[in-house]
Amino acid sequence: MTFSFCPPDYGTMKPGEREAHLTSFAEQGGKQLMLNDKFWYWRCRDKAAFETFVRTMSSLGVCFGSCHGLWCNNNDLNWPDPGSRPMMWAEHREFMALAADFNLHSYVVHPGILWRHFSEERLWAFVGESVEQLLPAAQKRKITLALENNLPENQGYDSRQLADFYTRYADDFLGFCFDSGHAHVAEDVQTVLAVLGEHVVTCHLHDNNSRTDQHLPPGDGTIDWTNLMHALKTKCPRLKCWEAEAPALGSPVWSKTIQAYRKLESMA
Numbered sequence: 001m002t003f004s005f006c007p008p009d010y011g012t013m014k015p016g017e018r019e020a021h022l023t024s025f026a027e028q029g030g031k032q033l034m035l036n037d038k039f040w041y042w043r044c045r046d047k048a049a050f051e052t053f054v055r056t057m058s059s060l061g062v063c064f065g066s067c068h069g070l071w072c073n074n075n076d077l078n079w080p081d082p083g084s085r086p087m088m089w090a091e092h093r094e095f096m097a098l099a100a101d102f103n104l105h106s107y108v109v110h111p112g113i114l115w116r117h118f119s120e121e122r123l124w125a126f127v128g129e130s131v132e133q134l135l136p137a138a139q140k141r142k143i144t145l146a147l148e149n150n151l152p153e154n155q156g157y158d159s160r161q162l163a164d165f166y167t168r169y170a171d172d173f174l175g176f177c178f179d180s181g182h183a184h185v186a187e188d189v190q191t192v193l194a195v196l197g198e199h200v201v202t203c204h205l206h207d208n209n210s211r212t213d214q215h216l217p218p219g220d221g222t223i224d225w226t227n228l229m230h231a232l233k234t235k236c237p238r239l240k241c242w243e244a245e246a247p248a249l250g251s252p253v254w255s256k257t258i259q260a261y262r263k264l265e266s267m268a
């Protein structure tokens, strides 16, 4: 397996700077990048520059390996404003189509934050309605909608609730994104995988101290990576994508981060 790395915001870099950064990533053995909201908004602003960048990626042997869909507040599936929900679904469908054009396997979405004026039941109904709106597009483009387990202040912090939600749809193009950092804070990585593992299709791997979502490289926090990698291999028959979510800043950080994930690749 190969990790797909969380990119910096290439769209806000100067052209020379962005190419130098990408070249350094490739020279250090990086092969795949995560297609994310930053790329999406860059492409909306300047499609030609985005497409030039994709050609540069390909000349350096780098491709998109995974897709993190649009997220945060009005992009999350439980966004409660009825007036703007149809626009949110439309934009997800467009981004999903782009991800499918890059042959990506899954499109990660967040249920959303726990809006305090709504009951959790009502918020799950919003998530359900959004899944019903997006699933036909996912099926058509053969890309899997992956709901991410989240932190305690968000919906989807409780793996049992996510599993119960899944059983309402039980579709080949619906699954979960297992986020190791969120699981380590909210419950426990092994507990979450025992509940969700069967339908985990992609994973966000990063470390923390079990109290805050620090997004550290694997090995810099308190997750037991040997046991976690074993569980990912044995409990997740639908798992196809491996995503590295420790932040990528300058070259020295890339280097250290890439090495940490290389170690995991050798364990998988």
Ligand SMILES: [Zn+2]
Residues within 6 Å of the ligand: 148, 179, 204, 245
């Ligand atoms: Zn994540």
